[in-house]
Structure formats: C-alpha cells, structure tokens
Amino acid sequence: MKDHRVYEVAKQSFEKWNINVDNVLEQMKKVSISIHCWQGDDIGGFEVNQQELSGGIDVTGDYPGKATTPEQLRGDLEKALSLIPGKHRVNLHAIYAETNGEVVERDEIKPEHFRNWVQWAKENELGLDFNPTLFSHPKAEEGLTLSHPNREIRKFWIDHCNASRKISEYFGKELGTPSLTNIWIPDGYKDIPSDRLTPRKRLKESLDEIFKVETEASYNLDAVESKLFGIGSEAFVVGSHEFYMNYSLANNKLCLLDTGHFHPTEKVSDKLSSMLLYHDQLALHVSRPVRWDSDHVVTLDDELREIGLEIIRNKALDRIKLGLDFFDASINRVAAWTIGTRNMLKSLLYAMLLPHEHLKQLQEDGDFTERLALMEEFKTYPFGAIWDHYCSEMGVPIQESWLHEVKQYEDEVTLKRTTV
Structure with a gap:
C-alpha cells in the first residue's frame, strides 16, 4: 500500500x-529489446570444431559458471528474462547452431540447426534475430573476409551470409515476427594501408552478390554494421560508418549503429536525428565503450539517456530496431543481461x-x-x-x-x- x-x-x-x-x-x-545470447557464454558458441576468438574481439574475466551447452544458455536466458519487464527478443550468432556432433561448415548451416532455438522461442513467446559469424574461423585468420583478395574466400563468406539470411527468414516465418540479419565483418589492416579503395570495392561487390539472393521482407530484414577500428585493424576498417551509411541508403538496407564503434568522444545519440531524416528504419546495438570498443555492460549514463530521448522525442520507437551488444566475463552473466536490459528500458521510460x-x-x-x-x-x-x-x-x-x-x-x- x-x-x-x-x-x-x-x-x-x-x-x-x-x-x-x-x-x-x-x-x-x-517495447521489445533484442538481447544478445553471447553474453552468456563469452561468445564461445557450440561449433564442434570451436575456434579461439579472433577478429578484434576479446572477452576478459573468468567469472565461474558460464554456459557451455545450448540448454544451459537457454536456461540462463530464461532466468534473466524473468527479471526484465516486457516481452523481448533474443539475438543469435551462427556459431550457436546445434549440429548433433556433426562438423558443419558455416557456408552450409541450415534452419534445421536452429530448430531447438525456434521451439524454445515459441514456448517463451520470443522473437529471434540473427548474425552471420565472420570471425573466429580459419578463413578469417588474415583479418579479411568479404573484402579478401582471394575470390574463393570471399565466396565462402558470401555463401555463409546467405545461409544466415535463410535461417533468419525461417525464424520470421515460424515466429510471426521479422528477424533482423545483421552483417558485421572484422576486415581491416593493423597499419596504414596503401590502398583503401580496392578493399571497399570488393566489399561492395560481395554485398551486392549477397543481396542478389532475395528473401521475404516480411520474414527477414537485412542490416549492415560499421566499425571504426578493432584489435588488429587499428589503422583501417573496410566497413566504415561512411561506407555502410551510403551502402544502406543506396540499397534499401538497415544501417546498424553500434554505440561502441565510433571515436571515444563521438555520440551515437547525436547521429540518430540526421539518420532518421534519410532512412525509414535504423538498427542499434547498444553497448558501453570505455576508452575503446570494450563492450561493457550498459549503465544508465548520460549517453544512454540521450539515446532514449532521441528515440522517444522523435517518435522513432517503431523505426529503430533496438538491440544490445556487451560481454563481460568478470561478473555474473545473468546479472549482466539483467542490468543492461533494465537500463535500456529505463532510458526509454525516462524519455517518455x-x-x-x-x-x-x-x-x-x-x-x-x-x-x-x-x-x-x-x-x-x-x-x-x-x-x-x-x-x-x-x-x-x-x-x-x-x-x-x-x-x-x-x-x-x-x-x-x-x-x-
């Protein structure tokens, strides 16, 4: 009382x-937030031939109890979701396929490898989103995938992206809510390049080839995600913000902005109003960079409040696909999901x-x-x-x-x- x-x-x-x-x-x-599954297992995935993390991605900490099986990961997600108000979505990467012990190459993954995820999502009234995994793989060891000089390597990753889009289409059809397929690549160079144009030309051609394969728009939404730099690509990233901003606009794809993928003093909140003038829809991955793209758990800081304010004051809640992207192995992983998602929701309520x-x-x-x-x-x-x-x-x-x-x-x- x-x-x-x-x-x-x-x-x-x-x-x-x-x-x-x-x-x-x-x-x-x-409000529906797309909650990333990879906080729960430190981006390990369930591939039979599991690889070490690569592609400029690092997870620090050794807090005990991380999920090591699909059942454990889904159970941990269920616990976190029970502590978060509202009905939300879960965002998967291709490495979370369940292949029953069979080695399945990434360009050959199929909807059947995610059948358990779909059944679980139905039982819990959740939507699912998807990401092809273009890192932590022998064919990505040079730090290049869709922009690689070798046509065979590019073709492998093109096929992987299209296999992923078909899985996303399957999610949308089964769950009755469109699934977002987000393409992010680690491609770049550690030191100053002698040619910036050619790698970007190859990336554009690869994306054009991917999107020639049509999917049903009511089931699958395509997005492309930029980055400023990464570990091993400090001097040059092929898929920059300017590249993807122009590509998405020219090709009617969603431009996904990750709050950790810009200069330390650059604010994604300030970009939203400009982007909304020219894009019907946008996508966000909300993270918290600390001096670099360190993917700390989202806190209710000034930038998160400004993001919420820009979404609400510009009546863009139905135009921006909201997702999270952080991974902290130094704290309880269920708590990380709970803290971060509740804070994202708080920022929206504050703005309302x-x-x-x-x-x-x-x-x-x-x-x-x-x-x-x-x-x-x-x-x-x-x-x-x-x-x-x-x-x-x-x-x-x-x-x-x-x-x-x-x-x-x-x-x-x-x-x-x-x-x-």
Missing part, C-alpha cells in the same frame, strides 16, 4: 505536465516521462533559460517510483531485489557447473 501511495504521488508530478503515465506504461509494454512538445516549443521560442531549467529539474523527478510500479505491474522484481534471485540461481545452477 505504501509503495502504491508513492507511485500515485509520483504520477501526479508528471501529470501536472499533461504526461499520461498510464498511457506511457502501456507504451512501455510494447518528459514534456517534449513543451521543451521543443521553448527552443523554438528562444527561451533557453526555461528549457535548461526544466531539463535539469526533470532529472530528479520521481522517475524511480514509476519504474518500480511498472516492474511490479509486469510481475518482475523491483529495485535491487532481483539480485537475490540471481544469487540464488548462481548457488543452485551456475556454480555447480564448475564443480561437477
């Missing part, structure tokens, strides 16, 4: 600004509880004093009481009480993986 009174008082604070909190909470229930039309008008009128004053005052409005009420209404723990469930799950499930 006390908590409900706190909520009612908080609600009145927002409603005096004509913000309909009930409508906001109904809108929140429709602001009087955007009034603030916009103040800017148009040149009243920058009131604009700044109100934007600062709303930072300490009782947003937390609204969030707690929303969590309670959705049947998930409020405040930090979810942590008890994670610790109990750790004691009963994940820690036992290291002692048997």
Whole structure:
C-alpha cells in the first residue's frame, strides 16, 4: 500500500505536465529489446570444431559458471528474462547452431540447426534475430573476409551470409515476427594501408552478390554494421560508418549503429536525428565503450539517456530496431543481461516521462533559460517510483531485489557447473 501511495504521488508530478503515465506504461509494454545470447557464454558458441576468438574481439574475466551447452544458455536466458519487464527478443550468432556432433561448415548451416532455438522461442513467446559469424574461423585468420583478395574466400563468406539470411527468414516465418540479419565483418589492416579503395570495392561487390539472393521482407530484414577500428585493424576498417551509411541508403538496407564503434568522444545519440531524416528504419546495438570498443555492460549514463530521448522525442520507437551488444566475463552473466536490459528500458521510460512538445516549443521560442531549467529539474523527478510500479505491474522484481534471485540461481545452477 505504501509503495502504491508513492507511485500515485509520483504520477501526479508528471501529470501536472499533461504526461499520461498510464498511457506511457502501456507504451512501455510494447517495447521489445533484442538481447544478445553471447553474453552468456563469452561468445564461445557450440561449433564442434570451436575456434579461439579472433577478429578484434576479446572477452576478459573468468567469472565461474558460464554456459557451455545450448540448454544451459537457454536456461540462463530464461532466468534473466524473468527479471526484465516486457516481452523481448533474443539475438543469435551462427556459431550457436546445434549440429548433433556433426562438423558443419558455416557456408552450409541450415534452419534445421536452429530448430531447438525456434521451439524454445515459441514456448517463451520470443522473437529471434540473427548474425552471420565472420570471425573466429580459419578463413578469417588474415583479418579479411568479404573484402579478401582471394575470390574463393570471399565466396565462402558470401555463401555463409546467405545461409544466415535463410535461417533468419525461417525464424520470421515460424515466429510471426521479422528477424533482423545483421552483417558485421572484422576486415581491416593493423597499419596504414596503401590502398583503401580496392578493399571497399570488393566489399561492395560481395554485398551486392549477397543481396542478389532475395528473401521475404516480411520474414527477414537485412542490416549492415560499421566499425571504426578493432584489435588488429587499428589503422583501417573496410566497413566504415561512411561506407555502410551510403551502402544502406543506396540499397534499401538497415544501417546498424553500434554505440561502441565510433571515436571515444563521438555520440551515437547525436547521429540518430540526421539518420532518421534519410532512412525509414535504423538498427542499434547498444553497448558501453570505455576508452575503446570494450563492450561493457550498459549503465544508465548520460549517453544512454540521450539515446532514449532521441528515440522517444522523435517518435522513432517503431523505426529503430533496438538491440544490445556487451560481454563481460568478470561478473555474473545473468546479472549482466539483467542490468543492461533494465537500463535500456529505463532510458526509454525516462524519455517518455518528459514534456517534449513543451521543451521543443521553448527552443523554438528562444527561451533557453526555461528549457535548461526544466531539463535539469526533470532529472530528479520521481522517475524511480514509476519504474518500480511498472516492474511490479509486469510481475518482475523491483529495485535491487532481483539480485537475490540471481544469487540464488548462481548457488543452485551456475556454480555447480564448475564443480561437477
């Protein structure tokens, strides 16, 4: 009863600004975040001939209890999802295929290798998204895939991407919600290149060849993802932001922005309004870089709040495919999912509880004093009481009480993986 009174008082604070909190909470229930599976197993996957991580990707930490089987990974995801309000999606990589002990090359993966994932998604009312895995493979050891000088290597990865798109199409058809296929490649050079144009020309030709194979748009959505640099590609990345921004616009594909793939002082939040003027849809992978693309767990920092504000104030919630991409092996992995996803949702709820039309008008009128004053005052409005009420209404723990469930799950499930 006390908590409900706190909520009612908080609600009145927002409603005096004509913000309909009930409508906001109904809108929140429709938000669907694509939660990346690879936080749960440190991007290991389940290939029979499992490779060491490569392609500029590194996972640090040795927290015990990571998932080592598909069943464990799905169980851990279920636990995290039970602590996160709303109905969401799960994002898979090709290396999470289940091949029953058979070695299946990546250019030969098929929908049947993801049948268990689809059945699980149906049981849990989840959508699925997909990514071809163009790293951690002998044919990617030189740091080049779709831009490789060797035509046979390029063809292998072209075929892998199209096999992945067919799997995504299968997801969309089976689950009744379009699946996003996101292509990211590690291609680049450690030192200053003598030729930037030729690798980019090859990448363009490879992508053109991939997208010549048609998929059903109501089942599969194609996206391409840029990067500024990586470990081993510090001087030059073939698939830069400018490359993919232009390619996606010219070819009617989604441009995916990863918040860790830019200069340390560059803000993805600032890019969204410009991109939305020219793109019908965008995709986001929300991460938290710390001095480099380190993929820390998402916190409710200034940039995350600005991302939420840009999405909501520009009425773009139905135009931006929201996903997460972080992997921290130094903390409990179920907790990492829970913290990061709840924070992404908090940023959207925070944004929904602001009087955007009034603030916009103040800017148009040149009243920058009131604009700044109100934007600062709303930072300490009782947003937390609204969030707690929303969590309670959705049947998930409020405040930090979810942590008890994670610790109990750790004691009963994940820690036992290291002692048997």
